[in-house]
Amino acid sequence: MTDMLTIEIDGRACEAAPGEMIIAVADREGISIPRFCYHKKLSIAANCRMCLVEAEQGGRPFPKPVPACATPVGPGMKVLTRSPKAIEAQQGTMEFLLINHPLDCPICDQGGECELQDVAMGYGGDQSRYTEGKRVVMDGDLGPLIATEMTRCIHCTRCVRFGAEIAGLRELGATGRGEDVRIGTFVAHTLAHELSGNIIDLCPVGALTSKPYRFTARAWELTDAPAIAPHDGVGANLQLHVRRGQVMRVHPQDNEAVNESWIADRDRFSYVGLNGADRLTEPLVKRDGAWVAVEWTEALALVAQRLKAADPATTGWLLAPNATLEEMYLAQGLARALGCANIDHRLRQRDFRGDAADPRLPWLGLPIAELPAQRSVLLIGSDIRQEQPLLAHRLRQAVLAGGSLALVNPYRLDLTHPADQLAGGPAGMLDDLAAIAKASGDAGSGALKAIIARAAPTAEHQAVADSLKSAGANGAGLILLGALAAAHPDYSLLKALAYRIATAAGCKVGYLPAAANSVGAYVAGALPQVQPGGRPADPVGLPVAEILGAPHRTLVLWGLEPAYDLGNPARAMEALAQADFVVAAGAFRCPSLESVAQVLLPIGAFAETSGTFVNGSGTWQSFQGAVAPPGAARPGWKVLRVLGNLLDLKGFEYLDTAAIRTELAALCGDARPDNRPAADFDAAPVGLGEGLIRIGNVPTYALDALVRRSPPLQRTPTMGTFGAYVNAAQAADLGLAADAAVVVSQQGAAVHTRVLIDERVPPGCVRIPAGVPGSESLGDQIAPVSIRREE
């Protein structure tokens, strides 16, 4: 670095960049300065006054103590953090802060880990000179995640600044003045943001605490265990707090390259599901229609015998995309050793015509930390805030830094920043992309030629194309494909168009990972056309749609619930019901599994197994189990290892996950994630079919079995309710009123639900969420449906 200057803090010479604040330099040097309102990720408020220090510059002392958080360094500056003058100032501030603080530490959840408590130990008096009455603040209800005790608030405004600057949704504010100032929503309402839980960590006192954790443990009873979030493709670094073999709560661990200081509410509160009543705790075998608990040896012997006897051509393995890298590697190894290449983890994908052209190791296309530096991003088919809360935050940073974001989606999103939203329904996605391709000067080839020739770019398409081009010229253009694109019946066409636009505009292409280990699945070879290390497979097996398309098979389900985790639950349940033998390994009991499986194997869930997730950036993040799985449940990799032994397969002698990981890493060699297609994508459009088109989005708290079992998350407004969402004009067209009871029929199945008005859904479409109770018997996520009023 150039232009560094040297300042002196407490007699120590410190390097500092011009414009840096004293407190940032001190933090880097490990010199502690007390503070409440300062946070490295938030703007500077300088309102708590706790960080007052004595300073002089160029031999001239500042006339009074200065706040270290708001005083920039200068040449020749000398700072004294522990001089009598500084300490007197700090003690004075502390005394004022404690005047209205209730000092109810014994009954406060923050007690023992409270910044105010810690600083008061160092700077507070042992007696208060304040004898008047203290103020009391009535609490508001912020919803099922955050408990409030606003009398304890010291008005640092970190939570308010978090809302304005990070979440982009200003729900909390400081109303009133002087002694009457209070932090709250002013008008009572629940916080509705997917990152809202971070204000629990930001709060330096016990005013904002975790509601699910409240009054369940004390800080000093807990032990820490590092972990990786098992939901989205960010792989947020976590710290689990464990007591007596139970995860009591989850905190973030700072990692600038991955999650900065934040985690999504999904990562923070999903642990509640671990302690649910429907955990699978012993191996179960179905005998005469009834579930019987058996020993592991018996269950595994049965599974081994049935797998060995099964015809590999009609056997299929389906793995949840948040299974660990080791589980995926062992599972595909087992399957392939038995001669079965029908293995897949792309549970919600519908169109597999692009498999041959797909990149062998697809990823986000760039490190997560580089997202904010993109100047123009085109997002295709992603409800980004619901699917990838932390990546949505990074993209918001890109927009705030002057970048532009365009979205081609089936429906409009609520975003917290400006964006160009093209939301013309699932069919409109193809038209919009073709128009953008044409506007960027691409003529297409093969089947695309006609589609692009037909397109009529508007000024909006032209603007998107121009912005991608100018950003692409500087290497800062990006096109991302999300989960709603993967569920599209013409996914190969969307990919083809994305690559055409990327080539024409000089942009990168990236895939938003559907789940924690979606990138890892390619590394481990958990799909029909890819072997471990991202090498092409031979023979090529069947993808998930065909595994479930033809009945009478032996099926292995790993960590998934067929009624909720598959793109077409109705057809999946039908295929599974017709199969000869279904073995399911999972952490939870679930009616849909119990109705179709013959054997249930209990495996460890999040926090209960060691393993590795590969995140969107292609970073391998390994973790250890923090608690033991309940009952007889065992980590998944051990189950697969023993199964391998029972099948007399070579090489299944691993002693731990590190050994498996080392073997896989050796297979990968120096293969790096790469989004260049293996061949040209070319496919004729299959179209959507006639009539009203269902858009089946997966709400953020329906992503996997664990979040679906976290009651606090399920109660948040972010989760929404199940129903048929249409815009008002469409409802009138269908002759339906808001809240009318209706029957939705799709591919032969019918469900009863209600009409909900949502102007973000385009004409000709109805948004009916997938992966949530009520959607089990419906078909494909994006397909025609009919709606009629209930008689």
Add this chain to the structure above:
Amino acid sequence: MSFRNDPLAVVHDRDKSTLLTPALRAAIDAHAAKYPAQWRQSAVMPALTLVQDSNGGWLSRELMDEVAAYLDMPAVAVYEVASFYGMYDLAPTAAHKVCICNSISCLLNGSEDLIHHVEHRYQVKPGETTADGRFTFKEVECLGACRDAPAVLIDQTYHEKLSAETLDRLIEGLQ
């Protein structure tokens, strides 16, 4: 929050031409034009004053929400401003407001006696309206008229160097 970045702007899902009244919108626009486009919300104080005056002296939640929507700002940011400053009232008031300064200079020159006098004579506590609805009594922070303390603001007019008798005469004159 920080003045280094533009403030958080929120686009409300409301048609601006239906908010407030055309006259109020024009008056607010005249104030907003004084600031850079991304600092449009800097006009929130004059906007609230205009809206309060046109609403008989107080601001309802709905009106604050309309100001927020009109200035593209978070509703809670408008509540913060309106609840901070003494000149905004968030509950219905009488047609007249009698505001006695309670800050240091006025206090030293007897404003506390004025406050007690009004409390007794008109049976009204600070923040309340008299039983006959003649005026709303407020205790306010420094009016900036220290030279001629004690000062009292009655509606839009400053009255200085007041005693209980002169204040009574002013109050008697209120219709």
